[in-house]
Amino acid sequence: MVGCETHFFFMEIEPGLQSIIDEYFSTSDYKIVETIFRGEKGTKVLEIFVDNRIGINIDEITRINKDLSSLIDEKYVINDISNLVVSSPGAERPLRFLWQLEKHAGRTLEIELNDSEHIEGKLLGISENSGDGRIKLEIPVKEKGKKLSHTEREINFKDVKEVKVKISFSKK
Secondary structure, three states, X not given: OOOOOOOOOEOOOOHHHHHHHHHHHHOOOOEEEEEEXXXXXXXXXXXXXXXXOOOOOHHHHHHHHHHHHHXXXXXXXXXXXXXXXXXXXXXXXXXXXXXXXXXXXOOEEEEEEOOOOEEEEEEEEEEEEOOEEEEEEEEEEOOOOOOOEEEEEEEEHHHEEEEEEOOOOOOO
């Protein structure tokens, strides 16, 4: 259709709704990774991305979606949400918390540091000490005329701007 545009406005979650969501997740092993509230009157969509230390499956997501939908219908007075979507963050979304990295040991990470340096390496492990988290990586090093070697590097998580798991479709 010519001249037809769709506009979605992102908005803050109303405190009463946020309270219902926080209360629901306060008694579970699942953590909210990101919440997006968008749309206009009559078309508001609430997306909640959840995760935990061991991962989440479709049955768990379905249950959370049903439970949360029922709670919102029951307790949220100004219920103008047309769609509630509960999902896992997915491979394309950056990992926001150190605890999310635990289940990706042995996988290759793509990291951008706050100073714009880009690093790619295999996750060897993470450590958490009094609020300070570190990521231990094995980074491939290719020097001209030499065989591929690896070096280990530790990165302070607070120096990380973005971290993603590198998706590989090749068999090794």
